[in-house]
Amino acid sequence: MSRPFPSFPLPLLAxxxxxxxxxxxxxxxxxTLNHSLDGFDPIDTVVFAEMEVLTxxxxxxxxxxxxxxxxxxxxxxxxxxYSSPTLSTRLSHLEANWGHLRLGGEFILRGDIYHxxxxxxxxxxxxxxxxxxxxxxxxxxxxxVSPEFGAQIIMNQQGFWGVSSPxxxxxxxxxxxxxxxxxxxxxxxxxxxxxxDFGRFRFNLDPMGLITDHTSYPLEGIALQTSIQGVxxxxxxxxxxxxxxxxxLYVQNVDDExxxxxxxxxxxxxxxxxxxxxxxVNDTAWSLDYTGWIGQRGLQMTLAxxxxxxxxxxxxxxxxxxxxxxxxxxxxxxQRSLSMKLGYFELGFTPTFSRLSHAVIGEGEPFGPNQxxxxxLYRQILSPSWxxxxxxxITSPLKYIPDLMTEGGxxxxxxxxxxxxxxxxxxxxxxLSYKSDETAIGRYGLISASMNLRF
Numbered sequence: 001m002s003r004p005f006p007s008f009p010l011p012l013l014a015x016x017x018x019x020x021x022x023x024x025x026x027x028x029x030x031x032t033l034n035h036s037l038d039g040f041d042p043i044d045t046v047v048f049a050e051m052e053v054l055t056x057x058x059x060x061x062x063x064x065x066x067x068x069x070x071x072x073x074x075x076x077x078x079x080x081x082y083s084s085p086t087l088s089t090r091l092s093h094l095e096a097n098w099g100h101l102r103l104g105g106e107f108i109l110r111g112d113i114y115h116x117x118x119x120x121x122x123x124x125x126x127x128x129x130x131x132x133x134x135x136x137x138x139x140x141x142x143x144x145v146s147p148e149f150g151a152q153i154i155m156n157q158q159g160f161w162g163v164s165s166p167x168x169x170x171x172x173x174x175x176x177x178x179x180x181x182x183x184x185x186x187x188x189x190x191x192x193x194x195x196x197d198f199g200r201f202r203f204n205l206d207p208m209g210l211i212t213d214h215t216s217y218p219l220e221g222i223a224l225q226t227s228i229q230g231v232x233x234x235x236x237x238x239x240x241x242x243x244x245x246x247x248x249l250y251v252q253n254v255d256d257e258x259x260x261x262x263x264x265x266x267x268x269x270x271x272x273x274x275x276x277x278x279x280x281v282n283d284t285a286w287s288l289d290y291t292g293w294i295g296q297r298g299l300q301m302t303l304a305x306x307x308x309x310x311x312x313x314x315x316x317x318x319x320x321x322x323x324x325x326x327x328x329x330x331x332x333x334x335q336r337s338l339s340m341k342l343g344y345f346e347l348g349f350t351p352t353f354s355r356l357s358h359a360v361i362g363e364g365e366p367f368g369p370n371q372x373x374x375x376x377l378y379r380q381i382l383s384p385s386w387x388x389x390x391x392x393x394i395t396s397p398l399k400y401i402p403d404l405m406t407e408g409g410x411x412x413x414x415x416x417x418x419x420x421x422x423x424x425x426x427x428x429x430x431x432l433s434y435k436s437d438e439t440a441i442g443r444y445g446l447i448s449a450s451m452n453l454r455f
Contacts, residue, residue: 105139107453116444133161135176138183148191152201154184184218197223203236205261206274208302208325209355209364211285212259214238216360217353219257232263232272240280255280257353268293280352282309294328301326306351321348323356325365334381341375343367347399366393366415370401387421413438427454 111131140154159176186199197203200220205212219238226233236259243253257279263272269292276285287304307320323345331338347370350358357368366375373395380388396412419433428451435446 100144102142103140104142105137105455107138107455108136108450110134110136110448110450113447114444115447117442135159135161137180139180140184148189150188150190152184152186152188153182155180156183157181193227195223195225205234205236205259206287206302206304207270207272207289207291208300208327210302210304210323210325211276211287211306211351211354212236212261212274213353213355213360215355216363221257230265232261232265234263235260276351281312283307283312283352284309285351297332298329299326300328304349304351306349308348308350316348316350318348321346321350321369323349325367336380338376338378341365341377342373343375343395344372344398345369347401367395370398371395372398385423387423388419389421390416390418392416428452 111133113131135158137157138154140152142150142152144150157178157180158174159178160170160173161176163170163173164175164177182200184199184201186197186201189196189198198221200218201223202216202218203214203223205223209215214236219236221236221238223236224234236257238257239254240257241255242251244250245252257276259274259276259279261272261274263270269290272289274287274289276283279285283306285304285306287302289300289302291298291300293299302325304323305320306323308316308318310317324343326342328340328342329337330340343365345356345367349356349369353359355364357364357366367373373393375391375393377391378389382388393415394412395415415435415437417433417435419431422430422432424430431448431450431452433446433448435448437444437446
């Protein structure tokens with residue numbers, strides 16, 4: 001009997017091929033999707049407009065006659081083989097299209113307090129414990145317009161409290177009244193064993209996101225995925241920049257990214273290879289990945305190589321750099337789990353679209369170029385309403401570079417975070433966390449509290 005894949009979070013298995021999903025990958029199951037459809041009958045509008053000039057008795061007569069005729073049509077009318085504006089065909093059309101449009105979103109109200117040595121310099125109020133407040137609102141629309149075609153639009157808005165006035169001196173922070181911006185807008189074409197996405201959307205091709213991670217920076221282009229005789233084939237094309245001739249629509253120059261992937265998904269393991277023949281400024285990269293088991297514990301690892309283009313700035317050009325990331329289940333389980341990550345990344349391993357800390361702030365991996373280290377993540381469900389998680393990251397530099405690093409950069413850094421989650425319902429929860437990070441100029445802490453509502 002084959003075992004399922006490891007219990008630690010897998011961004012994807014053989015790419016982004018979700019053969020059983022009816023929505024885009026960014027729409028999660030924990031959203032409660034609601035829809036409404038209000039019927040509108042133009043015949044009613046005309047009849048009621050004419051009835052305004054009739055007497056009460058005439059109104060009652062015509063109303064009774066109208067309902068008698070409708071009842072007779074329902075009894076005598078046979079199913080039509082052609083389209084007609086009758087009551088039965090309107091009801092059939094309504095049932096056929098009910099639920100094709102789904103609406104959802106997420107609202108997060110968050111407060112942060114920073115404290116520690118790096119934040120004491122330059123404070124004029126003498127108090128480093130003032131909270132900053134912001135709120136994030138995300139709205140998405142998902143429409144399945146036919147069995148093959150679907151469309152998705154995601155809009156996002158972020159605003160900080162108290163920065164709406166031009167006199168507050170925080171022009172770099174968006175106010176609460178800031179408009180929505182379009183985060184994703186894409187069309188999906190679906191056939192058995194084939195998916196095609198077109199437009200602007202989030203996407204990740206390699207499982208651990210070392211070289212082709214577009215979950216933080218959506219790609220603008222095309223992604224195609226298919227499965228042929230048990231072999232996964234996927235890839236995407238993304239337009240990174242377009243230089244138009246001033247005054248018209250003639251394109252003078254472009255910068256494109258192309259990525260390809262082949263993978264062998266099997267019941268208990270997966271082997272894959274991802275290749276970027278051309279990236280930003282013609283950078284190249286490739287990776288080999290494995291997902292499977294060692295004994296009873298899950299293992300996921302990726303070995304990647306990155307080489308910048310010789311046309312890049314001279315200080316960024318080199319012969320290539322290696323990166324390695326592994327995720328291992330120490331204690332697998334749904335109620336309690338402990339996993340460990342090991343990372344090793346040479347100086348110069350800087351893919352543009354990556355989950356590493358040089359490319360993603362806050363939500364990526366704790367490792368970056370010229371670093372090695374380990375990360376431990378512990379999760380435990382205390383009760384149906386409470387969940388605890390803690391993470392410890394230990395990193396150290398591979399090489400000391402005097403021109404780029406301070407003396408503090410020589411030492412090993414230890415960061416940790418503890419998070420408590422109080423769930424009120426599947427779509428409403430409170431998150432409390434404390435994070436302590438070590439830097440070359442001292443340690444700082446971050447106290448955070450957020451209320452999350454999904455609808």
